[in-house]
Amino acid sequence: MxxxxxxxxxxxxxxxxxxxxxxxxxxxxVLLLPRTQSHGTAPAVGGSRAAQGLQARAGDCTDADAQNRSPAPSAAGGPTVDAIRKRGYLSVGVDQNSYRWGYRNPNNSSGALEGFDIDLAHRIAKEILGDGDKVQFRAIPTNERVPAIRSGRVDMVVRTMTITCDRLKQVAFSAPYFLTxxxxxxxxxxxxxxxxxxxxxxxxxxxxxxxxxxxxxxxxxxxxxxxxxxxxxxxxxxxxxxxxxxxxxxxxxxxxxxxxxxxxxxxxxxxxxGGTFTKEYYGVAMKLGADDLVRQVNRILDQYRKDGGWKASYDKWLSPTLGADSGSATPPVPVYR
CATH class of the missing domain: 3.40.190.10 (Periplasmic binding protein-like II)
Structure with missing residues (x-):
């Protein structure tokens, strides 16, 4: 039955x-996703109404402004970025089951992951490593996103992850890349x-x-x-x-x-x-202390918004379900700390 x-x-x-x-x-x-279109064989390494009053404080942080606490963009290197470049690929925690965000399209014979978050991960790899295919995807359950970053299983998580004060105590976030x-x-x-x-x-x-x-x-x-x-x-x-x-x-x-x-x-x-009852922002999550990587990602997001890459990805993946004129149809304007 x-x-x-x-x-x-x-x-x-x-x-x-x-x-x-x-x-x-x-x-x-538990699945380690095969690297999609990547080169080499490097091993894997190791939200209005009253509901909006929910606040998790980190110092003077409130969830209403948690998305405004990321450092300013920079192209400068640093230990985290240097280590990624030396290794030769970017390790990214993603979803493989969220339709149009990160999923395996049964009509795609290659089995490659597709979606809005996947596009962003490829763009970050392209800017840091010169090749958008130098990315290794790991399937991360919702409840494993923070542990995966803190343990070093992934360099970052690009997986519809809301920026909150409580999470800011555990991981670092980029500037917001999506409003929902x-x-x-x-x-x-x-x-x-x-x-x-x-x-x-x-x-x-x-x-x-x-x-x-x-x-x-x-x-x-x-x-x-x-x-x-x-x-x-x-x-x-x-x-x-x-x-x-x-x-x-x-x-x-x-x-x-x-x-x-x-x-x-x-x-x-x-x-x-009914409508949405909170206002939340997605960010790329990274390890605390990896400021060089966070600043690099903020630089990449800034360019991604300006050159039309963000809008093209939205139109391809999310416009059919959210609409061309929704509040989510334009990228959030970043405010840095």
Whole structure:
């Protein structure tokens, strides 16, 4: 019975190719992705309303301005950048299951990763190493993004990662490269209307370690969210929430609106409910103390915005789901510390 329901829920994914995507979720936690189009064989190394009042302080930091704390751009080298150049490739933590962000297109015979975040990772590799293909991708679950950076498993994470004060205590961030906000995803026929009292008595899924869960938890404690809302279902990878929704194990998903829009595009049986209820910025996450790399990435992002690379990538990957005139359709203007 469960298999039949899963197959029915996945009709909007595109048949066999979509089923393969879901099966791949079980491997995503430990999978070392093959280097896409890279050279050499170097080894791997080692979010408004009341919800927006959620603040995690680091000194005088608040989440409303956490995105404004990255150092100014610079082309200067340093120990981190020098080590990457000596090694000959960039190690990047990404998602391989987020449609249009970082995913494997079943229609692409090469099996290469595609999406908005993947484009950015290639651009960073091109600017630092002179070749956009000198990048090694590692599949990183949502709840492993910070540990992967802190342990040195990756040089950076480019994976729809919101800049927050709490995270700034653990990793360094580039200037923001994308604006989004939390939103509710639910079955099209559901009576849920958004992030409001319609969630009373409903089972809501979010990813472990995500800003979505932080808001759900804080808002239920404060009374912004009904006390009967069940937020106990958490998963390592955000996309797993969509599978839980399709199986009928939860009634709704709370995640970034940009990701939710892509998921709604995958499955016509679900839709976005209500508008975004936070304002959040994605940044490229790197190790604390790697200021030379952070400044290099900020320089690259500055050029990426100015030369049209960012807009071209948005138009290709995200405009079909978010729209050409959405609040996310233009890159955020950086403010450096």
């Amino acid at each position: 469960r298999v039949r329901r899963l197959r029915a829920g996945l009709r909007g994914w595109g048949g066999v190719g979509a089923m393969a995507t879901v099966c791949a979720l079980a491997l995503a936690f 906000g939390q939103q509710v995803l639910a079955p099209r026929t559901s009576a849920i209307t958004g992030y409001d009292t319609s969630l009373a008595g409903k089972r809501v899924c979010s990813a472990t370690g995500s800003t979505a869960y932080d808001h759900l938890s804080a808002d239920r404690r404060s009374g912004t969210l009904p006390a009967t809302t069940d937020i106990s279902t958490t998963v390592p990878n955000q996309l797993d929430c969509l599978v839980r929704l399709q199986l009928g194990e939860v009634d709704a998903v709370v995640t970034d609106g940009a990701l939710a829009a892509s998921q709604a595009a995958q499955d016509p049986a679900v839709r976005l409910k």
